[in-house]
Amino acid sequence: MQTTVTLLAATGIDLDAYFANFDANFSLSGFGAFSNMSTFSGDYMGTSGDAEALAFLVDGDLGYQFSNHHVDGTIDTISFGTDGDAVLNTETGLFDLSLGSTDFTIDFTPDLATADGDDVHGLVYDLMSDGTAPEGNTSTLVSLLDLTGVDLVGSAGNDRFNGTSADDHMTGGWGRDVFYGGQGADVLVGNIGNDRLFGGAGDDKLYGGRGNDLLRGGAGDDILAGGKGADTFVFRGSDLGVDRINDFTVGLDFIRLSASDFSGFEDLSISEQGGNAYIDLGDGDGILLAGVDADSLSAGDFQFV
Numbered sequence: 001m002q003t004t005v006t007l008l009a010a011t012g013i014d015l016d017a018y019f020a021n022f023d024a025n026f027s028l029s030g031f032g033a034f035s036n037m038s039t040f041s042g043d044y045m046g047t048s049g050d051a052e053a054l055a056f057l058v059d060g061d062l063g064y065q066f067s068n069h070h071v072d073g074t075i076d077t078i079s080f081g082t083d084g085d086a087v088l089n090t091e092t093g094l095f096d097l098s099l100g101s102t103d104f105t106i107d108f109t110p111d112l113a114t115a116d117g118d119d120v121h122g123l124v125y126d127l128m129s130d131g132t133a134p135e136g137n138t139s140t141l142v143s144l145l146d147l148t149g150v151d152l153v154g155s156a157g158n159d160r161f162n163g164t165s166a167d168d169h170m171t172g173g174w175g176r177d178v179f180y181g182g183q184g185a186d187v188l189v190g191n192i193g194n195d196r197l198f199g200g201a202g203d204d205k206l207y208g209g210r211g212n213d214l215l216r217g218g219a220g221d222d223i224l225a226g227g228k229g230a231d232t233f234v235f236r237g238s239d240l241g242v243d244r245i246n247d248f249t250v251g252l253d254f255i256r257l258s259a260s261d262f263s264g265f266e267d268l269s270i271s272e273q274g275g276n277a278y279i280d281l282g283d284g285d286g287i288l289l290a291g292v293d294a295d296s297l298s299a300g301d302f303q304f305v
Contacts, residue, residue, distance in 0.1 A: 003148045004107040005161075012157025012175050013104055019138040022080070025050045026136025028129050033086040035094045040064040041073075045097040046128050047084040048136070055084030055099055056127055060111065062120070071124045075112040078127075078141070079105045104155075106141075119144070149184060154191065163200065172209070181218075190227070203241075217243045232256050232303070233287075240285040248289045250296050255279070255287065256303040265299035 007013045026048045035042035041063045048054040062073040083100025112118040122140040129135040149166030154173035161170060163182030170179045172191040179188045181200040188197040188204065194211040199218045206215045208226040215224050216234040221241040224233055226248075233245055234256045248255075261281075262268060269280040277294040279287040289297075 001148045002109045003145060003150050004109070005104060005145075005150050005152045006107070007104045007153065007155040007159050007173075009103045009155055010157055012155050012159045012177075014160040015104070015152075016160070016162050018080070018103065019142060021052075022054060022136050022138055025052060026054045026127075028135050032128060033084075033095055033097060034062070034064065035097055037095060038093075040066070042094065043097050044071075044124065045084045045086060045099075046136075053082045053084075053100075054080075054136070055082055056080050057084065057097055057099055058124060058127075062124065069125075071121045072114040073120060074114070075108060075118075075120055075123070077105055077107045106145075112144075152179075158193075167202075176211075185220075194229075217241075226253055230254070235281065235285075235287060236261075238283065238285070240281065242284075242286045242288060244288045244290060246290045248292055250292060250298075250301055253301070254303050255301060256305055257281075259304040262304055264304060265302055268302070270294050270297060 027050055029047050029049045032044060032046040034040050034044050044058045044062050046056050057079045058075055059077040060073060060075040062071055064071055079099055079102050081099035081102040086095045086097050089096050112120055114120045119140060126137040126140045146164040149164050149168050152161055152170040154171060154177055156174045158175035159172060160178040162180045163186055165183040167184040167186060168181055169187045171189040172195055174192045176193045176195060177190060178196045180198045181188055181204050183201050185202045186199060186204045189207045189209060190197055190213050191209040194213060195208060196214045197206045198216045199206055199222050201219045203220040204217055205223045206217060208215055208231050210228045212229040213226055214232045215226060217224055219239050222243045224243060225246045230252050232254045236258045271278050272294040277289040277292040277297060
């Protein structure tokens with residue numbers, strides 16, 4: 001399954017903080033609304049009476065069973081935002097459901113389906129009300145994202161997301177984004193802006209894009225590329241693996257190391273390996289600078305913090 005998260009808020013979104021705020025403040029107004037209120041089926045929208053007027057909209061083919069209070073069917077997209085509205089379409093007899101402002105969407109390919117064993121009921125019912133005040137609960141949704149991984153598309157603002165346990169692909173927009181890959185083999189792309197990318201565990205690929213970016217691969221054998229701008233590549237801790245920097249520019253970019261591990265430039269072991277500079281960090285960890293002459297490196301290319 002592919003799960004695509006598209007961030008739309010102009011000011012940017014901290015996705016984890018958004019979910020936490022929803023859980024703390026969403027309180028379902030009434031029963032919510034189905035697009036077909038005569039059969040309680042079709043799309044579903046839940047609105048809240050909180051000060052932020054939080055709302056969510058589930059596009060799909062759902063059906064609510066009053067006998068056991070169970071929600072079945074399929075889900076194509078879930079949208080989160082504010083100011084939900086349900087307007088009766090006199091031509092179709094159905095309600096047109098919409099959000100006044102959409103903060104982000106989550107698309108599932110293929111659709112989530114009860115018939116396929118997906119927990120459609122748990123996901124929707126928890127968003128509606130998990131039985132405890134203030135009712136809204138994103139835990140089933142977050143668990144699903146953690147299982148499938150996400151393909152995240154950033155907004156024009158400053159976005160932030162802590163990745164899942166699966167393989168994630170995150171692409172920033174125009175803002176100063178902060179992405180954490182978490183577990184899995186992740187691909188993080190900063191795009192425009194001064195971004196901060198943290199790979200975490202796994203063999204990750206980090207691409208800064210434009211701007212003065214900070215990249216930290218973490219554990220695993222990672223591939224890093226800062227892109228345009230003066231970028232900083234951070235290596236701290238143990239079990240880092242052997243990372244490759246594909247576009248290190250001498251005199252512009254920086255390699256940041258722990259001052260507790262290295263006293264300074266003279267403490268480093270730098271050699272030439274097949275036309276590439278190799279920095280030995282010890283215990284099998286190292287940094288390969290593709291196409292860089294080892295003799296061209298100097299103390300000015302390093303930071304010890």
